[in-house]
Amino acid sequence: MPGDSTAGAFAKRFFGRHFGMGSSVMVRVRYAPSPTGSPHVGNIRTALFNFLFARSEGGRFIVRIEDTDQTRKVEGALEDILASLRWLGIEWDEGPEIGGEFGPYFQSQRLKIYQHHADELLKKGAAYRCFCTPQELEEMREYQRINKIPQMYDRRCRGKTADEIGKELASGKPFVVRLAMPLQGKIAFEDAVRGRVEYEASLIDDQVLLKSDGWPTYHLANVVDDHLQQISHVIRGDEWINSTPKHVVLYQAFGWEPPIFAHAPIIKGADGAKLSKRHGDTRCLDYREKGYLAEAVANFIALIGWSPGDNREIMRIQELEAAFSLQGIQPSPGVFDLQKLQWMNGEYIRALSKEQLYEVVAAFDANTKDEQYLESASRAVFSQALKKGDKDYVMRALALEQERVKLLTEFPEACEFFFVDHVRFDDQGVAKWKGQPHIEALMNFYLEHLADKTEMSAEDCEQMVNAAVERLGLLKRALAIHPTRVALTGRSFGPGLFELMALLGAARMKTRFEIAKNVLNA
């Protein structure tokens, strides 16, 4: 039989590739989202796995839009799908906007192909027409529920004679085409992640292949397309594993060799259930809006359900490509740990050069739609500084806060004091120094010292503070340093004091010391 997919055939194809035994089937993988919403991170992780696998094997990565359910189509979903991929640096070799030799890449444009193949199955007897109405099916399921018997189509239309079918057809009754599953025996396939998976054929539903409106279901369309587009490996989420035997039977019915299947574990929320809206941010693009770097998100999701096999964790896309393998995919589900993502995002922020940081922050500020960010108290001045301020000044301000920030959204507040002379004084910081006997003298000393200054280096600033300590006879430098910080920034934490002073410059310092003199006085 041409469609016979034996373990031997599998081994030859699968291991041949990996152990250099001369196989040379081009690796072609696909990401096949349906435009029913903005893709969530689990979904995009699957795209990433496919992309990384293609790159690691020198193969091709295809994007195919599975829009066979007109009723579920969502406006803007396609744009979000492509934007998510592009954001993370997942480039496709064939698909929307770029085409390719196996197009069209929208299933809605391939209807004839599916109908033709459904007919072929009908002729072969591998599929049959079902005239059951939705109501009939609902009653059947209700009966099954009540009697606690497995819920599946009872195949009542499968035994219809040619005569009966002819009559139904003549009467114009709508019908669907169902797959005629084998009534006995086992359906097995070799999963690249889980090994052999086996099902009792009789327990699997006679899946609808063609709906009554003539459109295919996922099951038919994906098998037909995967074959026609010469997909070599189907890497998809574990939620698909239970429909895989149906697909295997379809490949057999058509006489086609099935691709290699690899089912990646699902991503769970903290409660252990599959990640969904209830868990908060799940859209891939949510993370872009909330100040995460694409590199961090890609790196992080790659590590849920996959591991390079060693202890590496911070891995950029090229490194991921080089390290990726199907063997590294884990069978067990993983929890999406936001804390770890944040840590990783901080790592990537710190790895940016001053210039890169500036560009990234400016682009983020200009593009994000995150309301919390846009409406935050310190964002307006920050945004203004980014657009109209002294670029070098802003860049250096960002650099001074770089190691303290985990999300791009944190910059406005962290840098606020660089851009406003009337800093917001932190109550605790003020309380600690307010009314202390040496404060007024300290401020006066600075004012006096600063009178004829313009340019000051960090060393100059340090010398000024040291001079103050000496003049006022303070026991510890800290007695000057801390209140100076509060006077200049309004708070008791932040970048190194002398660096921050140097960046602020003499003029700004003068203004602030004047203000602080009053604020810190009893």
Place this chain on the structure above:
RNA sequence: GCUCCGGUCGUCUAGCGGUCAGGACAUCGCCCUUUCACGGCGAAGGUCGCGGGUUCGAAUCCCGUCCGGAGUACCA
């Protein structure tokens, strides 16, 4: 209910018959330091879901069991 998949520190994971079960995030402590952070060092945290086998030896192999998840549509 039925089918399938899964089960190593709280979380992500390494492990693939012999390791003191390793790393990372988070937590705590110490160091560095003008603060916060970064960084460094260290601690705590796992009887490898549980019970049986196989074996000189099991997280690793087998069986059972429990728990969790996914699927069970004319959705993908």
